[in-house]
Amino acid sequence: MSEYKVEQIEVHVCMGTAGVASGGDAVMAALTGEFEKRGLTNTGVKERNCKTKQTGCRGLCARDVLIDVYIPGQGPITYEHVTAEMVPTIVEEHIVGGEIVAKWAAKKDYFEFYDKQKRYVLNDCGKVDPDSLEDYIAHGGYDALKKSLKMTSEEVIDEVKKSGLRGRGGGGFPTGLKWTFCRNSPGDLKYLICNADEGDPGAFMDRSIIEGNPHAVIEGMLIAAYAIGCKEGYIYCRAEYPLAIKRVKKALVDAEKAGYLGDNVLGSGFEFHLKLKEGAGAFVCGEETALIASIEGERGMPRSRPPFPAVKGLWQKPSNVNNVETFANLPVIILNGAEWYANIGTEKSKGTKIFALSGKVKSTGLIEVPMGISVRELIFEVGGGIPKKRKFKAVQLGGPSGGCLTEAHLDTRIDYDSLIAAGAMMGSGGVVVLDETNCMVNVAQFFLTFTQRESCGKCIPCRVGTKTMLDILDRITSGKGREGDIERLESLATDIKISSLCGLGQTAPNPILTTIRYFRDEYEAHIFKQKCPARECPELIEFVVVDERCKKCGICKKVCPVDAITWEKGQFAFIDKSKCVKCRECIVNCPFNSID
Structure with missing residues (x-):
């Protein structure tokens, strides 16, 4: 993480969604109150004045509330899992006394999380x-816009083309080329749209960028609008992101008051007006034509292409749609130059990519890594590996429509082309790590349940085809699979991919195809043996404590939500099958793999 210098003592509190949910407001209030009580807000010596500052998510969401203590002339000290009750001790011992509270300070694994990142x-x-335009400007904010306004629009587009930036929303289409199509379309009125309708399960990349740095x-x-020739724009953000919406609204008002938006941006003669549109939370509105329909007040359903939005988009006018991460890359490119940016990543996948790392991995959270990093590095170095000494089984890349890769693919490079060749895809950046306790048939069922429910229903292949596939998976996981089911799934998946109208249906079968491709034996075990090798599908298993492996620790009894486990100190545990609801809490939490 880059150096940050302060002139007075600052305590930064993570106030992203996870920070707020973990008690960030209470920590902020406790710090402010403690500083005022001790007379540290106006000491007469600038270097000893103390202030609190809210910030966005810095990545390790599972460790919230995270705070950073900055003292002039010293490096920052990070504290994890901070509560309001811990604040007086941190202020007394560290800020006043100069001694770090070691028991609460971030340890080695916190810093290892950032070592391979390029943020x-x-x-x-x-x-x-x-919430502060002034703070954004103090960190170099809007310098890239000022630089762009001294260039011609063609020069800006050329710079983006030379950088090699590809759309970060999933498709990976070259950004500069996409802009050119819209710029060259006839007509004076063109629209620029930011797709912030991030709806993948476990994905929070765009959300965190908007919450943490909306400007x-x-x-x-603004840079894109100047390059393309757009006078009006929309940020389309789902209403389920209330904090993001609140901060974008304030940022838009502040930017317009300061002259960064409006009829005459920074006195340059360039005109751009930007509005916020709140979406209702339909996953399909992540598809650009469905998103455009939603802005127009119609039901969010995809439209046939061509014509593409660059020719006929919002209200039949030429329109350009990019996602949040794509736009957030532009100030970095303009300030540092296309050549600098193009030296990051691989030949065909330039720059960095932000991922939401979740699942069976020690350090979950938001990460930014250079394109070309391997799957192994992502999971075992950035993520810290698999917890509880369990074995890595698979990783699902690319959101609910992505594919599952195995241990044999750990050295696959993470770039657009390599992932597609392996059967996965970049997608918007969701990464779900799976261990030996995960059933791959159940994983495929989970993701297809989501995409089938989110289908708009406009085209038959997606509406009927995904439901038929889901019915087959439901049968298989309940022990009622039939011979030929695997082949039916493969045939349906191929047909749906070819004939669906939009990207939702075209990619929805990916989890099924890759799990069959790499874990066919698990499908066969479910169908022909009525057994779930991972012990995850409830209707195919009964829970039994294996005395030879049981360490008599009682952990299983403590985590059982229905009190179905009998255990006394020094005795083997016993599971009452009449009470057991097969929730798997005992299996997941037993560190000795003692339950079959």
């Missing part, structure tokens, strides 16, 4: 107050 887009998240997205949109 350019996320650089200011954790440092900038998302970076606005600045990126």
Whole structure:
């Protein structure tokens, strides 16, 4: 993480969604109260004045509330899992006494989480107050816009083309080329749209950027609008992101008051007006034509292409749609130059990519890594590996429509082309790590349940085809699979991919196809043996404590939600099958693998 210098003592509190949910408001209030009580807000010596500052998510969401203590002339000290009750001790011992509270300070694994990251887009998240335009400007904000306004629009597009930036929303289409199509379309009125309708399960990349640094997205949109020739724009953000919406609204008002938006941006003669549109939370509205329909007040359903939005988009006018992360990359590219950016990543996948790392991995959270990093590095170095001494089984890349890769693919490079060749895809950036306790048939069922429910129903292949596939998976996981089911799934998946109208249906079968491709034996065990090798499908298993492996620790009894486990100190545990609801809490939490 880059150096951040202060002139007075600052305590930064993570106030992203996870920070707020973990008690960030209470920690902020406790710090402010403690500083005032001790007379540290106006000491007469600038270097000893103390202030608190809210920041966005810095990545390790599972450790919230995270705070950073900055003292002039010293490096920052991070504290994890901070509560309001811990604040007086931190202030007394560290800020006043000069002694770090070691028991609460971040340990080695916290810093290992960042070692392989290259945080350019996320650089200011954790440092900038998302509600402060002045703070954004103090960190170099809008300098890229000012630089762009001294260039011609063609020069800006050429710079983006030379950088090699590809759309971060999933498709990976070259950004500069996409802009060119829209710019060259006839007509004076063109629209620029930011797709912030991030709906993948476990994905929070765009959400965290907007919550942590909304002006970076606005600045990126201004640069794009200037290059393409757009006078009006929309940020389309789902209403289920209330904190993001609150901060974007304030950022838009502040930017317009300061002259960064409006009829005459910074006195340049360039005109751009930007509005916020709240979406209702339909996953299909992540598809650009469905998103456009939603802005127009119609039901969010995909439209046939061609014509593409660059020719006929919002209200039949030429329109350009990019996602949040794509726009947030633009200030970085313009300030540092296309050549600098193009030296990051691989030949065909330039720059960095932000991922939401979740599942069976020690350090979950938001990460930004250079394109070309291997799957192994991502999971075992950035993520810290698999907890509880369990074995890695698979990783699901690319959101609910992505594919599952195995141990044999750990050295696969993470770039657009390598992932597609392996059967996965970049997607918007969701990464779910799976261990030996995960059933791959159940994983496929879980993701297809989501995409089938989110289908708009407009085209038959997606509406009927995904439901038919889901019915087959439901049968298989309940022990009622039939011979030929695997082949039926493969045939249906191929047909749905070819004939669906939009990307939702075209990619929905991916988890099924890759799990069959790499874990066919698990499907066969479910169908022909009525057994779940991973012990996850409830209707195919009964729970039994294996005395030879039981360490008589009682952990299983403590985690059982229905009190179905009998245990006394020094005795083997026993599971009452009449009470057991097969929730798997005992299996997941037993560190000795003692339950079959």
